[in-house]
Amino acid sequence: MLGKSNADNPEAEMGFFDHLESLRWHLIRSVIAVVVCASLVGIFYEFVFEAIILGITSKDFPTYRLVCIIGEYLNLGNSVCIDQDIPIQLQNTAMFGQVTLLIQYSIIIGFVLAFPYIIFELWRFVAPALSEKDQKKTSLVILACSLFFFIGVLFCYFVIIPFSVNFAVNFSISSKIKNNFTIENYIDFFTVMLLAIGAVFELPMVVYFLSKLGILKAATMQNARRYAIVIILIVSGIITPSPDVFTQCLVAVPIYILYELSIFIAARNDKKRAADLITNA
Numbered sequence: 001m002l003g004k005s006n007a008d009n010p011e012a013e014m015g016f017f018d019h020l021e022s023l024r025w026h027l028i029r030s031v032i033a034v035v036v037c038a039s040l041v042g043i044f045y046e047f048v049f050e051a052i053i054l055g056i057t058s059k060d061f062p063t064y065r066l067v068c069i070i071g072e073y074l075n076l077g078n079s080v081c082i083d084q085d086i087p088i089q090l091q092n093t094a095m096f097g098q099v100t101l102l103i104q105y106s107i108i109i110g111f112v113l114a115f116p117y118i119i120f121e122l123w124r125f126v127a128p129a130l131s132e133k134d135q136k137k138t139s140l141v142i143l144a145c146s147l148f149f150f151i152g153v154l155f156c157y158f159v160i161i162p163f164s165v166n167f168a169v170n171f172s173i174s175s176k177i178k179n180n181f182t183i184e185n186y187i188d189f190f191t192v193m194l195l196a197i198g199a200v201f202e203l204p205m206v207v208y209f210l211s212k213l214g215i216l217k218a219a220t221m222q223n224a225r226r227y228a229i230v231i232i233l234i235v236s237g238i239i240t241p242s243p244d245v246f247t248q249c250l251v252a253v254p255i256y257i258l259y260e261l262s263i264f265i266a267a268r269n270d271k272k273r274a275a276d277l278i279t280n281a
Contacts, residue, residue: 152201
């Protein structure tokens with residue numbers, strides 16, 4: 001559809017029910033993509049679970065090794081270094097619970113893997129109503145949405161989840177209380193965090209659309225910067241319950257960079273909208 005004008009594209013002149021039929025097929029293809037990706041995850045479930053989902057409990061996890069190297073470079077000693085496997089104990093308390101978990105995380109990871117295609121199908125649905133110039137612009141936006149989402153997922157997997165799990169496993173208010181987590185708790189935390197942080201990293205794209213519509217301006221975000229910093233620090237403290245400042249900064253700094261990037265995006269849209277008003281006047 002890219003490169004076709006509205007006049008050359010019959011889909012742009014479709015009626016309401018024709019659009020519904022078109023949307024149905026876009027949704028069907030998206031569901032098929034998720035099912036295919038979920039099936040692949042299910043087939044290789046041993047690798048996915050052992051190497052990826054439980055991989056963060058190993059002392060050889062890349063993040064732990066990198067933090068140890070940084071700690072040595074900054075002369076912090078072993079205070080930030082994780083030099084042994086995280087002693088997590090996971091229990092299944094439901095009959096067929098592991099079967100349910102297999103299906104659950106296969107679908108969720110399948111959705112994550114199929115996310116770019118789902119966004120592509122969404123773009124294909126709205127593209128016929130756009131001009132050739134707008135189609136080219138929106139195709140880049142769709143690519144950016146997928147990119148930011150995966151950056152957020154990877155950031156969550158390599159930074160937030162490892163330190164959060166390590167803290168949760170080792171924290172105790174009494175020696176008489178043991179941390180024996182259920183596999184459902186672990187998987188729920190794992191998947192919710194991945195999807196949530198992936199969504200948080202879509203902030204620049206959300207700001208892009210809001211500023212395009214004139215709802216949000218760069219000046220508003222600039223004036224609210226001091227409050228945004230406080231909110232970011234609070235959110236970082238909640239996401240990473242570990243009390244050390246180093247870990248919280250690992251979360252707060254990227255989110256703040258996203259906020260500044262969002263201001264830059266909004267400012268560009270503001271300038272373009274002002275230029276268009278002058279041109280049309």
